Amino acid sequence: MAYTSSSLHLHKHLLLPKTNPSSSYSRPPPPSFVAAAAKINGVNGHSSKKSPNGKAQINGDGKKGVNGSGRKKAAAQHINGNDRIHLSVSTGGAGGQDGFGLRVAFQGAPGAYSEFAAKTALPGCDTVPCRAFADALAAVDGGAVDRAILPVESTMEGTALRNYDLLLRHDLVVVQEINLFVHYCLLAMPGVRAAEVRRVISHPMALAHCGRALARLGVDREPVEDTAGAVEMLRSNRMLDTAAIASPRAADLYGLDVLAHGLQDESWNVTRFLLLSKPPSPVTLPMDADAKTSMVVAHRGGSMMVVLKVLSAFSSRNINLTKLEVINNNEGGGGGGGAAAGHPVMILDTSARGAPTLRAFPHVLYVDCEGASHDPRVLDAIKEIERFAVFVRVLGCYAADSNVYDLQ
Ligand SMILES: O=C(O)C(=O)C[C@]1(C(=O)O)C=C[C@@H](O)C=C1
Numbered sequence: 001m002a003y004t005s006s007s008l009h010l011h012k013h014l015l016l017p018k019t020n021p022s023s024s025y026s027r028p029p030p031p032s033f034v035a036a037a038a039k040i041n042g043v044n045g046h047s048s049k050k051s052p053n054g055k056a057q058i059n060g061d062g063k064k065g066v067n068g069s070g071r072k073k074a075a076a077q078h079i080n081g082n083d084r085i086h087l088s089v090s091t092g093g094a095g096g097q098d099g100f101g102l103r104v105a106f107q108g109a110p111g112a113y114s115e116f117a118a119k120t121a122l123p124g125c126d127t128v129p130c131r132a133f134a135d136a137l138a139a140v141d142g143g144a145v146d147r148a149i150l151p152v153e154s155t156m157e158g159t160a161l162r163n164y165d166l167l168l169r170h171d172l173v174v175v176q177e178i179n180l181f182v183h184y185c186l187l188a189m190p191g192v193r194a195a196e197v198r199r200v201i202s203h204p205m206a207l208a209h210c211g212r213a214l215a216r217l218g219v220d221r222e223p224v225e226d227t228a229g230a231v232e233m234l235r236s237n238r239m240l241d242t243a244a245i246a247s248p249r250a251a252d253l254y255g256l257d258v259l260a261h262g263l264q265d266e267s268w269n270v271t272r273f274l275l276l277s278k279p280p281s282p283v284t285l286p287m288d289a290d291a292k293t294s295m296v297v298a299h300r301g302g303s304m305m306v307v308l309k310v311l312s313a314f315s316s317r318n319i320n321l322t323k324l325e326v327i328n329n330n331e332g333g334g335g336g337g338g339a340a341a342g343h344p345v346m347i348l349d350t351s352a353r354g355a356p357t358l359r360a361f362p363h364v365l366y367v368d369c370e371g372a373s374h375d376p377r378v379l380d381a382i383k384e385i386e387r388f389a390v391f392v393r394v395l396g397c398y399a400a401d402s403n404v405y406d407l408q
Contacts, residue, residue, distance in 0.1 A: 104145060176275035
């Protein structure tokens with residue numbers, strides 16, 4: 001039994017603007033920002049500096065979070081392809097709020113990309129570092145924090161199936177999406193030269209994304225829990241033969257030297273994060289907002305026929321899909337299984353009366369569509385799917401954000 005996955009990815013490649021490095025996390029966020037955005041992948045700027053705030057860590061060892069906002073005004077410099085371009089103006093966090101007073105759990109040490117995604121979504125929030133994604137989700141589920149942030153797909157890797165597995169086991173709703181440009185740097189202790197580096201440590205995803213550059217350097221690779229955690233380890237152990245792959249912000253935050261920029265094998269490396277909350281969703285979308293609805297559809301098998309029926313349910317109502325991921329656990333071979341390889345997808349069923357129950361489904365689709373979950377067309381499409389599916393769970397309805405935020 002193998003857990004296979006195939007997906008349609010709708011990302012297009014765009015180049016990023018340079019951003020103004022003078023903004024600071026300690027400064028309050030601007031009331032609004034302007035972004036030049038393409039319909040699928042737009043471009044935006046984002047810049048900020050460190051400001052430790054001494055927040056407690058969940059299940060961790062006392063790492064500190066960062067506070068403030070990194071949003072900056074920016075415009076696209078280059079756009080290739082035939083994307084539909086529009087100018088959007090946003091007031092920041094979901095529903096116009098900037099997240100002041102909210103605690104957002106993220107996986108990793110301060111300076112992790114997930115933390116920047118949280119600060120991008122809610123510039124005024126307090127971030128809470130967690131050792132694992134499971135801890136971050138448990139923290140919001142248990143009420144210790146208000147939100148959790150989860151990377152769910154990247155242009156280089158596709159869907160992060162392990163994180164979807166986690167999401168589906170919890171009674172949480174998606175309240176916001178954030179696309180973050182992931183720019184990897186090689187960081188070392190001050191004074192260390194590239195020729196002295198024998199080993200590189202980072203999050204396994206970061207090591208994988210920088211495979212070619214690391215092969216060129218001819219160094220050993222060692223996975224650690226997150227990119228900023230690698231930097232912290234380097235710093236606290238004063239490692240002089242080791243470098244870390246992390247963001248330029250992490251270099252700033254921990255006072256390390258940047259030996260190289262743009263280490264990723266693909267120049268376009270974007271990770272999509274979801275901001276999660278306990279239901280009911282705290283976000284009220286304006287009636288005319290561009291919305292997205294995410295759902296999971298469990299079915300009896302015969303994937304391609306089911307895919308066609310799902311596509312027809314949406315296309316007959318002129319609804320565009322932005323994601324379609326097909327998961328099967330019994331087709332043999334196939335990669336992309338993550339931690340759940342060979343196992344059915346476990347989904348918390350919150351629809352029944354009484355306590356939510358965890359149910360196992362071998363055949364599942366992850367679907368994101370344009371439109372709000374209360375839009376009659378979307379409601380009708382879901383009703384049609386429910387006629388042939390075993391189970392449908394709407395994971396959330398949130399403002400569609402096609403901007404790509406850049407931390408450089
Ligand atoms: O290690 C970090 O800094 C993270 O935020 C995690 C994470 C991930 O899990 O995908 C996020 C984005 C990058 O692609 C690399 C790692």
